Amino acid sequence: MDTLPAIRARGITKRFGDVIALDGVDLEVPRGRIHGLAGPNGAGKTTLLGLLLGLATADSGRLDILGTPVGRALSAPEGVAGFVDGPGLYPSLTARQNLTALTALRGGGSRTAAVDDVLDEVGLTDVADDRIRGFSLGMRQRLGLAAALLTRPRLLVLDEPSNGLDPAGKRHVHGVLARLAADGTSVVLSSHRMDDLEALCSAVTILAAGRVVFSGPLGRLATEDRELAYRVLTPDREAALRVAADTAGVEIVEDATRRPDAEVLLVRAQAPALDDLVVRLVEAGIALRELAPVVSPLEAAFLALTEQREALR
Missing domain, CATH: 3.40.50.300 (P-loop containing nucleotide triphosphate hydrolases)
Known part of the structure; x- marks a missing residue:
């Protein structure tokens, strides 16, 4: 039982x-x-x-x-x-x-x-x-x-x-x-x-x-194939911006490039491209203080799944 x-x-x-x-x-x-x-x-x-x-x-x-x-x-x-x-x-x-x-x-x-x-x-x-x-x-x-x-x-x-x-x-x-x-x-x-x-x-x-x-x-x-927006916190934002721009599958969120916060970069990517970005940042000697999704995977999936279902009603 x-x-x-x-x-x-x-x-x-x-x-x-x-x-x-x-x-x-x-x-x-x-x-x-x-x-x-x-x-x-x-x-x-x-x-x-x-x-x-x-x-x-x-x-x-x-x-x-x-x-x-x-x-x-x-x-x-x-x-x-x-x-x-x-x-x-x-x-x-x-x-x-x-x-x-x-x-x-x-x-x-x-x-x-x-x-x-x-x-x-x-x-x-x-x-x-x-x-x-x-x-x-x-x-x-x-x-x-x-x-x-x-x-x-x-x-x-x-x-x-x-x-x-x-x-x-x-x-x-x-x-x-x-x-x-x-x-x-x-x-x-x-x-x-x-x-x-x-x-x-x-x-x-x-x-x-x-x-x-x-x-x-x-x-x-x-692990779903969804692009998420991620918050990258680094003391060398300009260098990180250049690396991100050269990383396939990584999109720089345009509004974020004009943020007054000089240490934050917002990017959008699927998990494999994000992994590649992290490797490239480390290889370039760029300090990475924080990497976190702007919206959690659960919340992103929740919004996508429920909005899709509501659209079919």
């Missing part, structure tokens, strides 16, 4: 009246991995998350979660937790009271130790006895994660868990999710933030207009 994927969906379709929210969606998430879910607004992400959490049922197709076939009942198999559209919380209660009430509703009694453990895990111990009506959005997201962790789920489904987090809070949540995956928990993470998906996920599924336009390892996106 443990060799089965955490999620296996085949041909999932979901309609709301005349609107097709999901149209023949396939999805497979191995156990112990963090799988990203991306797509523009209206792509079907929330609907798919709702199916995984047992908040809705598919009209057709097959969905297996943690080795259990999901039927037509509004329920998820034991071991699944998470939230969609933000966690549901009682604003007049404290963080601790919210979690205690939740454990009681689940028949777990007060379980003070478990509540304290998850509050500590998400970094909310210092505000455990504060009423959450005064919490920031990021703190509410962390409390929602704590609520999901109370059951020690084998599959965690999260919708924008980094929403509203400051850099320290985001780093903390990223660490929590990475540790969970290392311990064998599967995570499905929906986010509009490409940096979150790139930092955490081993694979990603991109939806557009209810259909899967890409699903697989992030590395496959990076």
